[in-house]
Amino acid sequence: MLTPEKSIEIQNSIGADIMMQLDDVVHSLTTGPRVEEAMHRSIRWLDRCIKANKRPDKQNLFAIVQGGLDAKLRTYCVKEMIKRDTPGYAIGGLSGGEDKDHFWRMVTLSTDHLPKGKPRYCMGVGYAIDLVMCCALGVDMFDCVFPTRTARFGCALIDSGQLNLKSITYTCDYEPIDAECPCFTCQNHSRAYLHCIIHEAVSAQLISIHNISFQMRLMERIRQSITEDKFPEFIRSFMRTVYPKKNYPSWLTEALESVNVTLDT
């Protein structure tokens, strides 16, 4: 079993530039007193982690906000953790299969209260539309197993969604995964070829390379559009690609409306 002190000791020896507190995270669909217990414990463990950190000058310890899907608990947690003045803050306890309706509300609640001058890191996100939406709600950093895990199952990511390269649809598709993608896989191989080798280990690598490139490029496009003051335009254009019939899910339109972005109808 891991204690806050042991977790920090291991992270100090790993030497990562950013390290995470040990938090007590419950599944996002949990209800009842366990959620509150976990939230309070996470605050106490944050304090123990800060105390145990032997390399605060070299490694940045991030707090992880908990509180499940309860607005009161989450707000309390954010306010307490801000007092500890860590170099950055993670939004935790989400990305566990909860309703998107609850998800975005907890994200925006967290970003509303978290300091503007420090990075906000939403853990476990994710899908392209979630990345775009969370950026609109004020998130700065993400991590997710999704691009590489789905690659190992033969799925390639593009703006409009996913290509399941195991499918016979791709038997004679000699195009790359994405004609505009500069990654090694798209520069050298076709969908049809990836389909042929889908059971070979190397296909997992090739699709992983593409999927990671896709994620990195998406974030670059988001940054670029923000720099050019065209972020809302980018969001609208991107969502049009994902939902060509403009049948946007209501949680998405509400989330974006909350930050004054209206999707095309």
Place this chain on the structure above:
Amino acid sequence: MMKFSVSKLSPEGGRLGVLSDIHQSTKQRDVEVLTPACLMYTRGGSVPHLTLDMVRCLPHQSGIVELTVSSFIEYRETMDGFKDGLAKFVGISNALTYLAVQDSCKSAPAGYNDKSTVSVWAPSGRFRLNSASFMSFQRAAKSNITEALCDGDTREGCSKKRIQKAVNKTLQFLDEILEENLNAETCQQTEIFGVIEGGDLLSERLRSTKETAKRPVAGFVLDSFGESFMKEETRWKLLEPIIKELPEDKPRMLPQIGEPLDVLLAIENGIDLFSAFYPYQITGTGCALVFSWSDENKKTLNYQTNRPDDINEGFYIDLNNKKFAEDFSPVLSDCECYCCQHHTKAYINHLLVTKELMAGVLLMSHNVHHYLSYFEAIRQAIKSDTFALMKKHIQEQHMRTDR
């Protein structure tokens, strides 16, 4: 037709040769293959575990990539739609292709060939081929060199009747295929290698050899010589009389043989070409090749270890072993492969324990690098008349290898 010229006949056995003028439908490059050589083993056209950029870093590549019918037979529609042959489809830009019927590594199950067809096993199941369907496939594949369709189902212990049938069918296929190839347009033609069958019976092997040698083939494949097909002693007993019946000016290939000492024994007997499947087998068990091929090479490679008893390892080390968990030295300290330049045995052990894909990538990049370097060393040894010394050195390590 392809030219094979012997540049040196070694007094110690074996020969240096050059393969050139290999037929290309659109002349793309001048490829000269120096023999003895190993063809790049692939699965689905890719070197297992290695993306093209990793393959490009490998030294001493022969210039020929081996593709198998079994890995593409179920993608005929894809090949027909692509129209430009397997090499382009796969992304091979700097080598020629050799089309083999079966995978060198994994023998097809026994008992599935019938009177007029040979069975090939794709991931989705069994496909039956006769010479017409085989050549139709070959024309879509556009391979530069093609092993003629053959019946190699002659496992150790099978009946004499089965062996005779295999020889007869293989010869019949060869004649049909040669005729088909002759009548094809020049740009559609391929270099045909005739296949010698005969199981473990000398009389049948000789019959197959003499008959195949009468045909206008570009080279010879000695099929079904691998582990499940005959006893080791039988293999070396059969090789010499077979080679005696073959012309000097055509290359001889021995697929299914890849172990370091076996390769030398085969070369000693006059074999020129192999399939490089051995590094893939070694990688699959989590092992890394560490063998040296001379006393000087042993000093240079300087297999680092903090345990003195390890100096007496055989051909490979098993990186699954807990003893490597804290060995922070590369597999071989002077090896220039990607794996040894960037990673340690401890890291590979960690990747194997956590079952990461990266373990295969690192091990394969090292193992193929090592194996290709071995073949280059063999060619140099024949050139400098140190082949016998090399064989002695390899034999010592062979004795120490647990098999």
